[in-house]
Structure formats: structure tokens, C-alpha cells
Amino acid sequence: MQHLLEVDNLSTSFFTYAGEIRAVSGVSFYVDEGEALGIVGESGCGKSVTVKSIMGLIPEPPGKIIKGQINFRGQNLLALPEKKMAALRGKAMSMIFQDPMTSLNPVLTIGQQMIEVLYRHEGFGKREAFARTAEFLDMVGISDARHCLKQYPHEFSGGMRQRVMIATALLCQPQLLIADEPTTALDVTIQAQILELLRDLKKKVNLSIILITHDLGVVAGFCSRVIVMYGGRIVESGLVQDIFKSAQHPYTWGLLRSIPRLDNTQRTRLIPIPGTPPDLLHPAPGCEFAARCPFAMNICNEQVPVMRQINSGHQAACWLLHPQAPKLNIAERRSRYEGTSHSGGRKSC
Amino acid sequence: MRYIFGRIVSAIFVVWFVITLTFMLMHAIPGGPFSSEKVLPPAIIDNINERYHLNDPLLKQYLDYLKNMAYFDFGPSYRYQGRTVNDLLQEGFPKTALLGLSATILALFGGVAMGVTAALKQNKMLDYVIIFLVTIGISVPSFVLATFLQYYIGYELHWFPPLGWGEVKNIILPVIALSAYPVAQIARLTRAGMLDVLTQDYIRTAKAKGLAKSTIIIRHALKNALTPVVTFLGPFFAYILTGNFVIEYVFNIPGIGQFFVTSISNRDYPVIMGTTVLFAALLVTFNLLADIIYTLLDPRIKLTGREGA
Ligand SMILES: Nc1ncnc2c1ncn2[C@@H]1O[C@H](COP(=O)(O)OP(=O)(O)OP(=O)(O)O)[C@@H](O)[C@H]1O
Numbered sequence: 001m002q003h004l005l006e007v008d009n010l011s012t013s014f015f016t017y018a019g020e021i022r023a024v025s026g027v028s029f030y031v032d033e034g035e036a037l038g039i040v041g042e043s044g045c046g047k048s049v050t051v052k053s054i055m056g057l058i059p060e061p062p063g064k065i066i067k068g069q070i071n072f073r074g075q076n077l078l079a080l081p082e083k084k085m086a087a088l089r090g091k092a093m094s095m096i097f098q099d100p101m102t103s104l105n106p107v108l109t110i111g112q113q114m115i116e117v118l119y120r121h122e123g124f125g126k127r128e129a130f131a132r133t134a135e136f137l138d139m140v141g142i143s144d145a146r147h148c149l150k151q152y153p154h155e156f157s158g159g160m161r162q163r164v165m166i167a168t169a170l171l172c173q174p175q176l177l178i179a180d181e182p183t184t185a186l187d188v189t190i191q192a193q194i195l196e197l198l199r200d201l202k203k204k205v206n207l208s209i210i211l212i213t214h215d216l217g218v219v220a221g222f223c224s225r226v227i228v229m230y231g232g233r234i235v236e237s238g239l240v241q242d243i244f245k246s247a248q249h250p251y252t253w254g255l256l257r258s259i260p261r262l263d264n265t266q267r268t269r270l271i272p273i274p275g276t277p278p279d280l281l282h283p284a285p286g287c288e289f290a291a292r293c294p295f296a297m298n299i300c301n302e303q304v305p306v307m308r309q310i311n312s313g314h315q316a317a318c319w320l321l322h323p324q325a326p327k328l329n330i331a332e333r334r335s336r337y338e339g340t341s342h343s344g345g346r347k348s349c
Numbered sequence: 350m351r352y353i354f355g356r357i358v359s360a361i362f363v364v365w366f367v368i369t370l371t372f373m374l375m376h377a378i379p380g381g382p383f384s385s386e387k388v389l390p391p392a393i394i395d396n397i398n399e400r401y402h403l404n405d406p407l408l409k410q411y412l413d414y415l416k417n418m419a420y421f422d423f424g425p426s427y428r429y430q431g432r433t434v435n436d437l438l439q440e441g442f443p444k445t446a447l448l449g450l451s452a453t454i455l456a457l458f459g460g461v462a463m464g465v466t467a468a469l470k471q472n473k474m475l476d477y478v479i480i481f482l483v484t485i486g487i488s489v490p491s492f493v494l495a496t497f498l499q500y501y502i503g504y505e506l507h508w509f510p511p512l513g514w515g516e517v518k519n520i521i522l523p524v525i526a527l528s529a530y531p532v533a534q535i536a537r538l539t540r541a542g543m544l545d546v547l548t549q550d551y552i553r554t555a556k557a558k559g560l561a562k563s564t565i566i567i568r569h570a571l572k573n574a575l576t577p578v579v580t581f582l583g584p585f586f587a588y589i590l591t592g593n594f595v596i597e598y599v600f601n602i603p604g605i606g607q608f609f610v611t612s613i614s615n616r617d618y619p620v621i622m623g624t625t626v627l628f629a630a631l632l633v634t635f636n637l638l639a640d641i642i643y644t645l646l647d648p649r650i651k652l653t654g655r656e657g658a
Pocket residue numbers: 014016021023041042043044045046047048049050059062063280
């Protein structure tokens with residue numbers, strides 16, 4: 001079966017005065033219809049650049065998609081002229097962003113910002129557009145649409161604005177919704193509400209979602225598959241249960257330690273992985289994670305680890321998976337990380 | 350609304366203050382309107398002073414003047430026999446207004462268009478050309494530019510008449526000279542505003558919605574980018590009003606500015622005061638207008654200044 005979205009060997013760089021920043025190098029994944037895919041990884045690992053490449057939102061210059069293919073509904077997006085791309089954006093695929101405070105235009109009313117999408121993509125008349133907008137506002141839990149449409153973003157709370165963003169993104173009934181950290185800027189309780197809303201909507205309309213987050217805990221409750229990114233590459237990907245029960249990559253192990261335990265009512269402190277993020281200006285000759293990896297071996301500094309299939313759908317790129325690598329048990333994994341976590345700075349990832 | 354009412358009251362107060370100040374200054378300067386030139390017989394001077402109420406106590410003169418002012422009656426001119434200040438203003442105002450209005454329109458549209466173009470072509474040839482023009486417009490004083498245009502375009506090249514008034518082609522050079530500075534300022538502010546706005550998240554959102562490029566620039570970016578331009582409108586109007594003096598003088602345009610300059614050397618009190626008051630009133634009105642435009646552009650700014658009523 002053909003996938004709704006298929007990204008193949010995508011590489012995107014930014015050409016700055018300092019040099020080429022390899023924000024994304026050789027990323028491949030797919031999204032099926034009605035499926036939710038999670039992308040996790042610490043700040044700067046290339047999550048946003050990956051999805052912006054899909055949406056055609058990479059600022060050029062300095063950015064440039066160097067190689068790869070992006071197929072959406074069987075169409076190679078990278079070969080499409082900008083006009084055709086613009087016609088897809090907001091209609092067939094939509095995106096919502098991290099900060100709802102700054103993502104809405106302060107000088108236009110909510111109504112103006114929503115209805116313009118329908119004018120643009122659906123050619124709706126005023127009455128029709130208004131009806132659709134009100135319906136979608138209602139769907140995201142804003143009932144007083146008539147009043148709300150006349151208001152300006154600054155009259156709304158963060159959670160409300162994110163609801164407006166979601167409603168706007170869904171107005172033209174897209175097949176793919178990309179949510180780039182949709183809850184990071186919100187209060188914890190509001191976060192939960194927005195995620196609940198997205199979950200609801202996914203069921204109601206047959207929507208595929210790419211959800212970007214720092215928080216593996218969010219992924220667990222929302223997505224069927226996850227990809228873990230590090231330094232512009234995918235280091236591990238698989239079904240949610242694969243990742244949670246039998247993760248294979250040391251970086252994923254590090255991420256997993258920071259998930260709050262279910263038996264613990266208090267949210268546990270985020271346990272950071274010690275060390276600094278990779279330097280995308282000067283990519284390492286081997287595994288990007290080697291400098292921070294408690295399990296690094298000689299080969300890790302010399303050769304980039306290849307992606308290995310663990311079982312159908314679950315794969316990881318780590319030299320530990322090589323048949324000749326030493327086998328580690330769970331206890332060993334934990335103890336090695338504990339040993340390092342005290343020495344590292346408390347940097348949130 | 351209450352705020353606007355308050356502003357109007359304070360505007361009237363400002364105008365009153367200007368009236369009083371000019372009145373006092375005029376009378377503080379030694380020498381009367383008729384004390385220059387050839388010496389007149391004392392009887393005649395007395396006669397003249399009597400006729401124009403210059404022998405009255407100062408306070409009475411002041412109060413009379415205020416009273417007339419309330420009826421927009423600026424009194425007779427001391428110099429132009431048989432003509433009132435109102436006549437002179439009515440004669441000069443249309444010319445000044447046309448000049449100012451044309452310069453304003455050119456400055457707003459030309460400046461904004463240049464600023465937007467420069468921002469969209471950032472660091473390209475066109476951007477550098479515009480930055481160069483802007484630098485010239487800001488640093489060259491208007492009388493230098495006026496004289497330059499008059500000489501080269503007017504006398505040397507004969508493209509436009511270097512002097513005078515009455516035909517459409519007469520207005521071209523004065524308007525360019527008058528609007529060069531505000532065009533440059535507005536272009537500079539618009540460029541900076543656009544560059545700032547184009548990196549904002551809501552522009553990225555607009556792109557993600559698949560809107561046409563023109564929609565993104567005009568509807569989403571420009572409205573935000575113009576905020577700094579609107580804050581410049583107050584000084585801008587002041588510049589146009591005072592700039593008129595120089596430009597009218599250089600190009601010999603019989604507008605209010607020229608009346609004003611001649612009336613000062615003539616000590617024609619009523620003309621000086623009438624002009625000053627008119628300009629003060631215009632300036633205050635324009636500033637109020639600028640504030641109102643500001644709130645129209647940005648809904649986050651409420652004219653009330655306090656609670657959103
Ligand atoms: N416009 C740009 N110019 C130069 N470099 C950029 C630009 N945008 C992104 N980058 C680089 O690309 C890298 C990846 O950025 P990206 O925004 O994808 O990270 P991210 O994974 O989304 O992080 P976060 O969780 O903080 O959103 C960063 O290291 C950044 O330096």
C-alpha cells in the first residue's frame with residue numbers, strides 16, 4: 001500500500017557565514033493514513049527543520065534542501081513549483097506551531113485569520129465560510145463563535161489561541177496535520193486538554209498527525225509509532241511499544257529515563273543526558289552521540305553506525321547492534337547512566 | 350470616545366497657549382509695526398495706533414484678540430491696506446495645502462513602497478540603491494535640495510519651471526524638495542519594520558496556511574510593519590508644515606509660509622499671529638489624527654490609555 005507521506009533520505013542544510021549547518025541529514029520515514037507519528041529528540045536535533053522541509057517552509061536562503069524525496073499522496077513535493085506547494089499548504093496538509101502567543105497575527109481578528117483560509121482554498125462565500133468557521137470553533141471547544149470571531153488574539157489565553165490554531169489548521173479538512181510541539185508553551189493542565197482535543201479530532205476526522213515533542217510521555221499516549229532524532233539523523237524508530245519496552249539505542253535509553261513514572265504522582269524531574277548537543281557545523285566522523293554515550297566504543301568515533309532492522313518496523317542505528325558488539329543487560333544500562341548523570345550539568349533537553 | 354474628547358479639549362488648550370505666547374512675544378519685541386522706514390509725523394502714528402487699538406492696555410488688546418479669535422476673525426493686516434488676515438490666509442492656504450498634501454501623499458506612498466521593496470530585496474542591488482537614496486534624503490537639508498533642483502532641473506535642463514505657481518508643472522520640484530526627507534524617513538522605518546515583521550511567527554503561520562505571497566505581504570506583514578511609521582506621523586506633519594516656509598520661499602510660491610516670513614520682517618502682528626495659530630491648530634489636529642490611525646492599525650492599543658471601554 002502506498003503511504004500518505006513518504007520522506008526518503010532527506011537532507012536540509014543552512015548555509016551561514018560560519019559554514020554549512022547540517023540540520024537534517026538523510027532522514028527517511030513514512031506516515032500512513034489515519035496514523036499518528038511522533039518525532040522526539042532534544043532541542044536543535046532537526047525536528048522542526050524536517051517538518052518545515054515537508055511543508056516547504058524552509059527559508060531559502062540560508063536554508064536549502066540538499067537531497068532526498070518527499071512524496072505526499074504519490075506526488076514529489078520537492079519537484080512542485082511554489083504556487084502548487086502553496087495550494088497544498090493549509091488545504092491538504094496543515095501545521096500548528098509551538099507558541100500560540102506569537103503564531104497569530106496581532107492586528108487581525110480571529111475571524112479574519114480563519115476565514116481567509118477558506119477564501120483562499122475553498123473559494124467559499126462569506127456565509128459559507130462563516131458557518132464552517134463557527135462549526136470548527138465549536139469542534140475545538142469554543143462555543144461562542146460569533147463573538148470570538150470578532151476578537152483579537154491578545155484577548156485570548158494561550159490555550160484558547162492554540163484551539164484557534166487547531167481549528168484554523170483543520171478548516172479545509174487536511175489529510176495531514178503537523179503539530180510542532182503544540183503544547184510546550186502551555187500550562188500543564190492546558191497541555192492535557194489540547195492533547196485530549198487532538199486525540200478526539202484524530203478519531204472524528206480521518207486525520208494523519210505528525211506530533212513533535214520533547215516528551216516521550218506524550219508520545220506514549222498519542223502515537224502509534226515514534227522516531228527518535230539526534231543531531232539531524234534518525235537514531236531509532238519503531239512502534240510505541242517497541243520503543244518503550246525494548247529500545248535499542250543508548251540515546252533513547254537516556255530519553256526514557258526522563259519519563260515520569262506512573263506509580264509516582266509527582267512528576268519526576270527531567271533527568272538530562274549529560275554533555276552538549278552535537279555540533280552540526282562540524283559533524284563527527286562516527287556516531288554523533290559518541291561524545292555523550294556511556295557505551296561508546298572505538299568504532300563509534302570512526303564510522304557512522306548503519307540503521308539495523310530489529311524487527312519489522314523497529315530499527316536503530318547503533319554499533320551495539322553489531323553482531324560482534326558486547327551484549328548489555330538492563331541493569332548494566334541503568335548503572336552506566338546513573339554513573340554519569342551526577343557529573344553532568346542539569347541541562348533540560 | 351471620552352479619550353478623544355479629552356484630547357480635543359487639551360488641543361484647544363494648546364492652541365490657546367500658542368496664541369498667548371505669540372501675543373506676548375510679539376509685544377515684547379521692541380519696535381512697533383509702524384516704527385520702521387521713514388519717520389512719520391507723531392500725529393499720524395498716533396492716529397494709526399488709535400485705529401488698530403494699539404494704545405489700549407495690553408490686557409484689553411489680548412482679550413479682544415482672544416474674543417475675535419473665537420470667531421476665527423484674525424483682524425486686519427497692518428501692512429496690506431484694506432485687507433484682513435483672513436483674506437490673506439484664504440489666499441495663501443490653498444497653495445500651501447496643495448503643496449503639503451501632495452508632499453504628504455508622495456511621502457506616504459513613495460516611502461512605504463520604497464521601504465517594502467527594499468525589505469523584500471534585502472541585500473540585493475535594489476535594496477542598496479534605495480538605502481543610498483534614503484541616506485541622501487535624510488542628510489541633505491531641504492533648502493539645499495530645493496536650490497539644487499531649481500538650478501539643475503529648472504534652469505539648466507528646463508524640465509520644470511524653476512519658479513512660480515499656477516500650473517501643474519510648477520508643483521513638481523517643490524513637492525520633491527519638500528517630501529525628500531519624509532520619503533526617506535518613511536522608507537527607512539518601513540524597511541526596518543518589514544524586516545522585523547517578516548521573521549515573526551505569524552508570518553510563518555500565514556505561509557503555512559498557503560496564502561498568496563501578496564496577501565502575506567500586504568495583509569499580514571505591512572499592517573504590522575507600519576506601526577513605527579505611524580509614530581513618525583506627528584513629527585512628519587510638523588516637518589511638512591514648517592518645511593513649507595522654506596520651500597515656498599525658495600520657489601516663490603505665494604502660500605502662507607511666504608506671508609509668514611514677510612510678515613515677520615514687517616512686524617505685521619495680526620498676520621504672524623494668524624499664521625501661527627493656524628499652524629498650531631493644524632499640527633494639533635494632525636497629531637490627534639496620527640494617534641487615531643495608530644489605534645486603527647493596532648487593536649492592542651486602546652485610545653483610553655486605561656481600561657478598554
Ligand atoms: N533559519 C535557520 N538558519 C540557520 N540555522 C537554522 C535555521 N533554522 C534552524 N537552524 C538550525 O537547524 C538545527 C535544527 O533546528 P530545529 O529547529 O529543527 O530544531 P528542533 O529539533 O525543532 O529543536 P526545538 O526542540 O528547539 O524546536 C538547529 O541546530 C539550528 O541551528
